[in-house]
Structures are given as C-alpha cells and as structure tokens.
Amino acid sequence: MDEAKFLKRKVRSGTLDVHPTEKALVVNYDVEALILGELGDPMLGDRKECQKIIRLKSLNADTNVSLLAKEVMEKCSLIHESKLHEVEQLIYYLQNRKMNEEQPSRPASSTNSEGDLERAVISNVDSYIELLYEEIPDKIKASALILQLARIPDNLLELTKNESLLSALARVLREDWRRSIELSTNIVYIFFCFSTYTQFHSIILEYRIGSLCMEIIDYELQRYDQWRDDMEKRRRYFETTTGLVLFPSVTSTSSDVDKKLKLTDDIWTTEAPLDYELKRRSTEINFHITDAEVKRMKDDLEKYRKKFKNLTKKQEQLLRVAYYLLLNIAENTDVERKMRKKNIISMIIKTLDRTNTDLLILIITFLKKLSIFRENKDVMANENIIEKLPRLLQNNSNIDLVQITLKLLFNLSFDLKLRGKMIRVGLLPKLIKLLGLNEIKNKATILGLLYHLSMDDKVKLMFNNSDCTQLIIDMILELEDDRFKKELVAVGINLSINHKNALMMIENNRLQGLISKAFRTQDSLLMKLIRNISQHEVLKEYFVEFVGDFAMALTQSDSQDFILELIGVMGNLVLPDLDYAQILQRCNLIPWIRNNLVVGKAPDDLILEVVILLGTAASDEDCARLICKADLLLSCIELLRAKQEDDEIVLQIIYVFYQIAMHESTRDYLIRETNNEAPGYLIDLMHDKNPVIRKVCDACLDVIAMVDKEWAARIKVEKFRSHNQQWLEMVESIAVDNANHLIVDDDESLPPYLNDDLLKHTMLFPSGTTTSFSTDDMEMSGIKSTDSGESHSRPASRYSRDMDDINEFMARSKSRMSVGSGIEDLYHNSKVRFSEADSSHLLL
Secondary structure, eight states: OTTOOEEEEEEEEEEEEEOSSSSEEEEEEEEEEEEEOTTSOEEEEEEEEEEEEEEOTTOOTTOOHHHHHHHHHHHOTTSOGGGHHHHHHHHHHHHHOOTTOOTTOOOGGGSOOGGGOOOOOGGGHHHHHHHTTSOHHHHHHHHHHHHHHHTSHHHHHHHHTOHHHHHHHHHHHHHHTTTOHHHHHHHHHHHHHHHTSGGGHHHHHHTTHHHHHHHHHHHHHHHHHHHHHHHHHHHHHHHHHHSEEEEEOSOOOOHHHHHHHHHOOOTTTOSSOEEEEEOGGGTTSOOOOOHHHHHHHHHHHHHHHHHHHHHHHHHHHHHHHHHHHHHHHTTSHHHHHHHHHTTHHHHHHHHTTOOOHHHHHHHHHHHHHHTTSHHHHHHHHHTTHHHHSGGGGGOTTOHHHHHHHHHHHHHHTTSHHHHHHHHHTTHHHHHHHHHTSSOGGGHHHHHHHHHHHTTSHHHHHHGGGSSHHHHHHHHHHHOOSSSSHHHHHHHHHHHTTSHHHHHHHTGGGHHHHHHHHHHHHTOHHHHHHHHHHHTSGGGGGGGGGGHHHHHHHHHHOOOHHHHHHHHHHHHHOOOTTBOHHHHHHHTTOHHHHHHTTSBTTBOHHHHHHHHHHHHHHTTSHHHHHHHHHTTHHHHHHHHHHHTTTOHHHHHHHHHHHHHHHTSHHHHHIIIIITTTHHHHHHHHHTTOSOHHHHHHHHHHHHHHHHHOHHHHHHHHHHHHHHHTHHHHHHHHHHHHHTTOOOOOOOBTTBOTTTTSGGGTSOSSOTTSOOOOOOOSOOOOTTOOOOOOTTSOOOOOOOOOOOOTTSOTTSOOOOOOOOOOOSSOOOOOSOOBOOOGGGGOSSOO
16 A cells, blocks of 8 residues: 555435435435555545435425525535426425325334434345344334335336345235334335336236235224224213313314314314313213313323324325325226225225325325226215215315315216215305305316206206306306306306396396307307397397397308307297397398208208297298298298108298298288198198197198188098098998998088098108008107197297317206297287397497
8 A cells, every 4th residue: 555645535416305204305425435546546445325414494385495496506516506406396395295294205213313314225125125034123124225215216127126125025014014004104105116107017916015005904994993983982981971072172273273173073183182161961960070080081082182193194104105006006997997896995985084185185086087987986976975075175275185076076977866966965055165266277177067067957946046157157258268168158058047047147237248258259159058048038028139130140150050049049039029020121131041941051950940030030920921022931841841851840840831820911822822832731740740740730720721711621621530540441441341432421510522632642741641640649859849728839949959169078068948938929019120220239
C-alpha cells in the first residue's frame, strides 16, 4: 500500500420513495470509495448503500407542492434535477395520504425506528429467505424487507426468478397467516405488488394465493363479528347494571369525527368519546351504583373500544391488500367465475358495513366491475346490496366514494326489481339532492340513474313533490355545452309524460325558453321533450302562439329528425281556435305535404306524422275543404294502397276520411270525387283483424250511410255479413252439399243483392274473399282502443322512436305519445288568425 497516494469518493443517486410512517422522502444512494495509485489506477475500493431521509415538517393540506419540490431539490444535491416531477408526485402522495391508512400501507411494526431503519438490498434476498424459517418476529422482519424490494417495480422480474423466495413466502402465508395479522399483511402485500402486472398473474395462480386470500378474508370477517359481539355484550352489561345508555359524544368538532358520524352511528367505530345519559324507561328503577363505579366501568369500555379499533384498523389493512389483489387478478373472467363460486360477492357486501373510506372505495370498485355480469348482479340482489348503499351517499366529504357508489347503482339500475328497491329505500330524494350540488363529474351518472328510475310511471309521480323537474329544465336552458345534455333531456322526456311534471316544466315562461333553444340548436331530442309536453290536453293552448313558427320551420330546417318532432307537435294540437287552413296556405305547406305523402320520397315515420297532421288539420272545415281542393285525399288513397300492411298508417288515413266525412261541405268529395274508392276501402277494412281500425271504419261508414242512400244499403249488407259471418258460411256450406242455391226472403231489412258481385270484388281483397271477422281482442302494438260508446275518440299512434347517442351505458329511450283528445265539435265560431308579424319571433 505504499504506492497508494490518492483516495477517491463517488456518490451515485438511486431511487426515491416515501417514508412508510412519516411525512418524509427517502433518498437511496450508493457511496463508492477508491484508493488510487500514483498513476491514478484504482488499487482498492469499497461500495456502501446509504439512505437519506428528508422530513417535510411543513407539509399540510394547503402546501404548494411545486414550490416545496423545488426547495427539496435545492437543498438535496443527491437528487438529480431530472427527477423534479417525481419529487412532486411523491410529495403530492404524502399530502393526501392518511396516516395509518395508506393505499395499501406497510404495517408500522414492519419497520424499526427512524434511526434504525433498515434498507432492504436485493443481493441479500437469500438471508431474508433464511429468516422466513425462524420464529414469527423474524418472519415479520423478513417479509417487511422483501416488501421493500417488491414495492420497487424494477425488482419484480428478478424476484419472480427466485423460486425459493416465492415458495417460502407462499408456505409461510399458508401455515402462519392465523398467527399474525402483520405477517399476513406483509406477504399478501408482496403478492399484491406482483398482481399489478398481468404478466405476473400466473405466479399468483400457481401458488394459489387468490384462494388463500379468500380464506383469509372469510376468517377475518368472522373474527370481526366475534369482536363486535363481545363489545355489544360489554355495552349491554354496562347499561343493565347502571341504567344508563351509551352514545357517541356530539361535542367534538373534529372533522374526522364528522366524517365517521356520516357513515355510521355505531359507538364502536366513531372517533368521538363515549358519553351516557339516563334511560327514560328506567327512571323509576333505583340502581345502587356509585358515580365512581360508573366512571370505572365507562373507562374500561373505552379501553376495550380502543383495543377493538386498533385491531380493526390492522384487519382493514389486510382486507384492503387482499381485496386489491383479487380485483387485479379478476381481469381474467375464468378466475372471476371461480371467485363467485367461492362466495366472493357475499364477503364484499358484508364488508360494506365498515367505515374505512379507502376500503369502501376499493370494494365498491370491485362490485362495480362484477356487476356487469347478470349472474353477479343476481347474487348482489339476493344479498340485499341496495339497502347497504344509500348511507355511503351521505359521506359528501369524500367525492370519490360518492362517485363510485353512484356508478355501481347505475349498473344495478338496469334491473327492474332493483330499481324498485332503490325507490323503497329512499334513494330518489338523495339523488335529487346530489344533483343540485355543484359537483359536475357526478351529474352524468346521477342523471343516468334518474333516467332509469323515471321509466316507471309510479316513480314519475314522485317527482311532483320535489324541485327536480324545474331543476332539470333550468339546467337544460343554462347548459351551453354537451357535457351531459343528452342525459338531461332524456330525463326530461321521461318526466314530461306525466301531466303535472309537464305543467311544472313550462312555468315561469320556460316553454318559450325551451322552444327558442330547440330552434337555435336544431336539437331533435329537445324538440321531442316539447312534443311530449304538447300531448297533454290542458297544456295545448300554451302552444298556440308558436304554431306559426313550427309551420314555417317545416320547410326551412335541414334536420330530418327535428322536422319529425316539429310535425309531431303540430299533430298534437287539436284546438278549436287554430285556423289550420290559413297556416297551411300562409306557410305554403300544401306542396310540402304532398311530396311527403309519396312512398319512397319520405321515410315511413315522417309519412305517418304527416298523415296525423292532416287528421288534426281536417277538424277545421276550411282546412278540410283545402285538403280536398289540393287533392291530398287522393294522395292518401294512393298511400293506402301502398301501405295496406302498415296498421298505423292505415289507421291514421281512415281517421282523415272520418274527419272529412264529418263536414257537410267535404262529405260529398269523399264519396264522389274519389270515384267511390274511399268508401270501398272503408268497407274492406271493416273486416280488418285490428279492432281499432274496425271501430274507426264503422264510425266513418255510419256518417256516410246517413247522407247517401245507395251506400247506406251497401254498408247495411256488409255489416250484416260481418256480424253473421259464421252463420252465412254454415248456410252456404249446407247449400253446396245439397246442390241448392241460397234463397233470400223478400224482406226490406235485407236487400236482394246480398249475393251480387257488388261486394264480392273489393279493392283491398281482389280475390273476392274478405278477411274473416274475429272477435278476439287482437290489440296491435302501439295502437290503443278506447271504449267511449257513441263518441269515437281519435286513434292513438305509436310514438316510440329510439333515442340514439344517449351514453353507451344508457338504455334506449322510448317515450309514448297519446294523440288527440277525442272527436271534437268540428264547427268553430272563433279562430286564431295569424298575421305576418305573429310568426316572426322564432323563425329560423
């Protein structure tokens, strides 16, 4: 060593980490000392791994993380400037970490005091494995050191190559997990680190760690129940002995206490000190016990409660890492299926009674993932999950817990029975209250839930007693972007089916705002909402001032869906004060209507709405004459030929015939100018299988029979045939068998041309055979029949267009429309006439 002349020292920075128990950063670095010769050649050297702890005493919730990170970088030369972002992230983590409740946190006892903190070195893994064969304290120490290594992602691959290590850890966990909750937590945490990467899942499955974790969870849940039973026995003994009742003190102003109290009223899990008061039912009983004895018993309870809380806290750390590991490996559906068979869902739902917010967020996330499969959802329903969730929405201080709970509820709300349970447990008022808060990121999920709940007609009534309806409309009017516009309008569409909700929607001039916004944005969904409002009889008059704007927009809008809803609104407005003739002429709608009555030029749903509009407009006699003059009735007949298989279009066309027949000035046109085609079709349709079509045909033919003797006779014969079809077929069959002809008596009630060719060859049935009359009640989809005696009501048309582009996780929207209000008095003395100024304030 005589040639040694120089000593050289090198410092190499390593990884950064957070201190497990303190608000501090841990800087790992290596020191290398070299003894150099005269020529600078290294002669002897040594390398030592070191650690520096940077305590952040000033760190609190209001600390500026960026500034603190820069200050740390300036004062510690061991951290390279390129790691500024990493330092910020670690400080941010420390700022939001709750002491003793890290995600998931290393047990405090797995490390020594800050001065004796031992740093794990991957080259010493063999020595750690040897400690795993010693007693429990040594096993805890070894598992804690291995956990340090596993928490560094760069070490995981090398650790997986060490089969002796993995086998030893799995063996110790399998044999000793009941002996130490701390040891169990460390080892499960090590395997949790592996579970964060899909490529290492095979290791967890190979050593059956998932099954072992489920066994541990089940055992810990049972043990918790035993602890609770023991505490309850102690409380009952105290209360029966002293005549006092225990409750959490409400004098504490701690924010943590408030958070706990929001989640539970359980005296064992709150942070508030215990207090007691005299039982009211026991005031007449004299308990021979001194105040000192009461104080001693209360102090004993406090001591047991403290012990119970400490055990619970450690247990929840173990539960958290175990559930987290299972959640990670459940990305494999086969593994998830095995978990379900081993009752994982029941275990999770049982854990929902805890108050640890981080644990609750984790298990709710797990349930949300599981809930997308029907089998899992059914198990959750059987375990009464809905009853356990509303209390979690009361914890407004933790937005993340509320948000993930809402997402789980949304997944479950696709089930009809579970939606009913949500209503019964009082979830609706909570959702409405949350909707009124300013938390934006929850609104889309809340609206999705309200949309599903509002699909039930009985639930729609419950919105009448809240401010939700007005709130929805106000949000629609105020919203300027598309963040959750579709969800808002979808809820509004459902609610507007109820007439009380619809009335609240248009109060305070909201209808003007809705129509203005719909025209400005050309939003078909918003127009659908307006259309639903217009279906209610008591609200139709509010739309009179806007009819001119609707009519003008039909020829000016470029949106087909928007036009469809517009014409639907006009078709709903059966009002005696509307001059439809002037509207059609002023807005030049006759050519537009004619073009949209041609099959092939317009889609069927638009054709249907145009026919409905004609039926509404034809209630005005002036407009009925205009329809006849423009030969729109002939277009309807052509349409009837082409669409005779479409019950809805057929039904609405014959209603147009009925409206034309009701006016003296147009009745003859229906019979004569159509070359008797219209009455012929009506006779054919008397045999239709749809009872509503038959009913409207009867009403129309009755009107024709009153004014035309020739058709009256034909109609009489056809009605006889219709009502006596079976008898006629039987007589005809007998006559054929006997080779005789049917002889008809000379009776004035039955015309002599019963068997003439006049009624054998019809327009819709050219073969000469008519459809057999059936008395079965074959109510067609989307068409409603009404039993109104002599007064025939307007037929209802299906209004169930699918709502496209509502969110992926949202169901299809179907809203119903009840068209018209019955066959009204069609002769009106007073009419609203529109001047040019009347129809200008909302034009496109």
